Amino acid sequence: MHVPYVRVYAGDDGESYCEDCRMELETLDYAPPAPPLLLSALNPGGGVLFMSCEPGWSSDWHPGPRRQWMFWLSGATTIEVSDGETRTIAAGTILLSEDTTGKGHRSWDAEQGAVIIAIVPIPEG
Numbered sequence: 001m002h003v004p005y006v007r008v009y010a011g012d013d014g015e016s017y018c019e020d021c022r023m024e025l026e027t028l029d030y031a032p033p034a035p036p037l038l039l040s041a042l043n044p045g046g047g048v049l050f051m052s053c054e055p056g057w058s059s060d061w062h063p064g065p066r067r068q069w070m071f072w073l074s075g076a077t078t079i080e081v082s083d084g085e086t087r088t089i090a091a092g093t094i095l096l097s098e099d100t101t102g103k104g105h106r107s108w109d110a111e112q113g114a115v116i117i118a119i120v121p122i123p124e125g
Contacts, residue, residue, distance in 0.1 A: 001025040001038050005094035008081060010063070014102035015082030021096070045069060045120035053077075053115050063104035064097040067122040071095075075115030079107045088112075 002022040010016055025038035076090040082103050088110045089095055099105055109115060 003040065003094065005096055006087060006089065007096045007098060008064070008079065008105055009098040010100065010102040010104075016063075016099040016103055016105050017083060018079075018081050018085050018087055043069070044122050046123045047121060049119040049121070051115075051117045051119055053109055055111070055114075056109055057115075058108035059106055061104050061106045063102060064100050066124075067100060068097050069094065069120040069122065070097055071118040071120075073116040073118055074113060076110035076112035077107050077115055077117075078110045079105050081105050 002024050005021050005023060007019040007021045008016060009019065023040045023043075025040050027036045028039045030037045030039055070089075072089055072091050072093045072095070074091050076088050078086055078088045080086045081099070082105075090110070090112060
């Protein structure tokens with residue numbers, strides 16, 4: 001079993017790209033005496049932020065502010081990376097943002113309702 005996520009990253013050429021990834025899950029006794037659950041490895045994170053945007057919001061090219069996990073709770077955002085690929089990231093999607101250098105990406109409200117995103121920053125180091 002696995003959990004899919006989208007990785008947005010900066011290549012050695014300074015351009016940004018999207019990649020489909022999978023987080024593998026394994027059966028573990030997580031909360032005995034409850035039955036075993038499927039769990040991923042522990043991913044680093046520090047705190048949680050919640051983000052929303054106004055209807056019609058859009059941004060020009062920018063790198064991400066830090067490495068971070070982003071979880072779309074509602075609405076949708078369209079993201080474009082340097083090579084022209086666009087993806088609409090909708091509720092239920094997990095994104096690993098790692099394009100902290102170079103050109104970055106641009107994004108805009110995909111007009112699918114109120115956008116609410118939970119963000120877990122990844123500590124440096």
